[in-house]
Amino acid sequence: MNDADTRESRPARRIPAPAQNEESKAFWDAAREHRLLLKHCRDCGKPHWYPRTICPLCFSSNTEWKESAGNGEVYSFSVQSAGVPAPFAIAYVTLEEGVSLLTNIVDCDFDQLRIGQKVQLKWTATSEEDPPVFTFAPV
Amino acid sequence: MSIKGQAYIVGAFEHPLRKIADRSNAQVHAECAAGALTDAGLSKDDIDGYFCGGDAPGFGGLSLIDYMGLKNVRHVDTTESGGSSYILHVAHAAEAIAAGRCNVALITLAGRPVGMRSGLGAEAGQRLSTLPTESAGGGISEVPEAGFEAIWGGSSHNVYGMCAMRHMYEYGTTSEQLAWIKVAASEHAQWNENALRREVVTVEQVLNSRMIASPLRLLDCCVVTDGGGALIVTRPDIARRLNRPRVKIIGAGGSPKGPMGGQKLDLTYSAAVWSGPQAFAEAGVTPQDIKYASVYDSFTITVLMQLEDLGFCNKGEGGKFVADGNLISGVGKLPINTDGGGLCNNHPGHRGGITKVVEAVRQLRGEAHPNVQVANCDLALAHGTGGLLGARHHGATLIMERE
Numbered sequence: 001m002n003d004a005d006t007r008e009s010r011p012a013r014r015i016p017a018p019a020q021n022e023e024s025k026a027f028w029d030a031a032r033e034h035r036l037l038l039k040h041c042r043d044c045g046k047p048h049w050y051p052r053t054i055c056p057l058c059f060s061s062n063t064e065w066k067e068s069a070g071n072g073e074v075y076s077f078s079v080q081s082a083g084v085p086a087p088f089a090i091a092y093v094t095l096e097e098g099v100s101l102l103t104n105i106v107d108c109d110f111d112q113l114r115i116g117q118k119v120q121l122k123w124t125a126t127s128e129e130d131p132p133v134f135t136f137a138p139v
Numbered sequence: 140m141s142i143k144g145q146a147y148i149v150g151a152f153e154h155p156l157r158k159i160a161d162r163s164n165a166q167v168h169a170e171c172a173a174g175a176l177t178d179a180g181l182s183k184d185d186i187d188g189y190f191c192g193g194d195a196p197g198f199g200g201l202s203l204i205d206y207m208g209l210k211n212v213r214h215v216d217t218t219e220s221g222g223s224s225y226i227l228h229v230a231h232a233a234e235a236i237a238a239g240r241c242n243v244a245l246i247t248l249a250g251r252p253v254g255m256r257s258g259l260g261a262e263a264g265q266r267l268s269t270l271p272t273e274s275a276g277g278g279i280s281e282v283p284e285a286g287f288e289a290i291w292g293g294s295s296h297n298v299y300g301m302c303a304m305r306h307m308y309e310y311g312t313t314s315e316q317l318a319w320i321k322v323a324a325s326e327h328a329q330w331n332e333n334a335l336r337r338e339v340v341t342v343e344q345v346l347n348s349r350m351i352a353s354p355l356r357l358l359d360c361c362v363v364t365d366g367g368g369a370l371i372v373t374r375p376d377i378a379r380r381l382n383r384p385r386v387k388i389i390g391a392g393g394s395p396k397g398p399m400g401g402q403k404l405d406l407t408y409s410a411a412v413w414s415g416p417q418a419f420a421e422a423g424v425t426p427q428d429i430k431y432a433s434v435y436d437s438f439t440i441t442v443l444m445q446l447e448d449l450g451f452c453n454k455g456e457g458g459k460f461v462a463d464g465n466l467i468s469g470v471g472k473l474p475i476n477t478d479g480g481g482l483c484n485n486h487p488g489h490r491g492g493i494t495k496v497v498e499a500v501r502q503l504r505g506e507a508h509p510n511v512q513v514a515n516c517d518l519a520l521a522h523g524t525g526g527l528l529g530a531r532h533h534g535a536t537l538i539m540e541r542e
Contacts, residue, residue: 016289018287019285019286028286046402048400048402049401050286057400078352080296080300082296082351084292088292090291092404101287102288104292115304115308133290
């Protein structure tokens with residue numbers, strides 16, 4: 001890893017590689033292609049988060065992957081400033097598709113962060129071998 | 140089947156120390172058990188039910204049952220729900236007693252997050268949160284939410300911070316109102332000689348303390364302490380034979396809350412919206428009847444949300460309810476956490492549930508410090524939130540009556 005990589009692709013907080021298993025493999029394979037997949041249920045018609053094989057809303061196994069547009073707004077956030085090398089923002093973002101997910105807000109002035117703020121998906125690298133992760137940045 | 144009147148708390152003990160570097164965790168469990176047995180006037184071999192949470196070292200409860208030589212145990216419950224475990228354990232003990240599974244139940248908690256940083260067998264310290272970690276079901280990769288959540292730097296501070304941020308956004312709750320919760324805790328802690336922080340603080344001091352995870356500041360956060368506690372729960376006829384004021388269990392409730400598929404996420408309420416009504420219905424009393432409440436105070440926001448959800452005030456009005464000393468014994472309408480709570484006194488092993496029951500028992504017995512003792516305290520509530528309020532947590536409510 002060189003300095004240029006650090007500036008361009010990594011936020012102040014180094015995000016670790018995500019834990020993966022057989023059920024989440026398709027999600028992380030798509031993440032390597034910078035596609036954010038949501039699980040939708042063909043029976044109840046709703047998306048859910050995080051993705052499961054069996055829908056947690058209606059318990060149907062008739063679920064399918066669909067790509068998210070990656071647009072959403074900040075539901076809530078907290079800027080951790082103590083006990084860490086550099087401040088970072090953890091947040092729940094509600095996607096246009098209707099699900100809320102836990103994430104980090106990157107590439108912004110944390111003092112300007114507000115609930116309701118529009119944000120957009122921005123992939124952040126973790127390591128050379130592992131998939132990137134779904135962070136968000138203000139539009 | 141109801142547990143109302145089926146069991147009594149006859150022994151309660153809070154370990155006096157807040158930093159324990161020179162003992163083992165099992166030793167502290169045993170010291171707490173001995174303290175509660177002495178308090179009750181019972182002996183080790185009377186115990187035939189044992190209850191512990193995730194702080195118990197070894198395999199479930201088996202290591203500690205063997206360590207303490209609890210040779211007559213025939214009923215074991217290792218329900219783990221973080222800091223609320225021990226409040227659930229009281230309810231589960233009452234259920235087991237009512238069903239005839241055991242007669243004398245022991246509940247213990249011990250943790251040494253501070254002391255473990257030094258001494259023989261020192262570790263980096265216990266993990267600070269209940270974010271996904273390894274379990275018997277496999278490593279972290281088998282924790283279903285881990286890949287999607289454990290990567291974001293979540294801590295108890297910032298996950299509870301997100302709850303506070305949203306509560307402020309929806310209801311206009313202010314940092315000053317949250318600060319009153321810490322002020323009340325400090326007013327009580329000054330009388331507790333074992334409390335970690337005994338200094339009385341002002342709203343301004345809370346507001347001027349350093350930011351930890353917005354909007355929560357240092358003095359919005361509970362203390363980090365070693366220690367533990369134990370409780371003895373038993374049958375009514377055994378309780379009547381003992382020479383102690385009787386604390387009757389009259390209602391309990393418990394419920395988990397989580398994101399449940401990420402639809403309609405709402406961080407402004409806790410699982411107390413379910414556990415509270417269950418407990419009040421079983422007890423046949425209302426929030427307005429409660430003379431004293433132990434309300435889990437991992438952070439100031441935890442208290443505010445639980446008070447709303449338990450029905451002590453309307454949703455969204457918690458800020459107004461906690462302000463101006465309303466939680467201070469002898470001053471306000473609802474004295475809470477008269478031992479100084481987790482915010483000032485003790486949060487042993489990052490788990491405050493047992494101290495919540497212990498102080499409620501002291502109040503019902505009339506054994507709280509005279510300067511914080513609630514007059515004619517005949518009905519008390521203890522409520523805990525275990526896990527992470529803004530992610531997955533478990534609420535547990537217990538209602539007790541002085542007989």
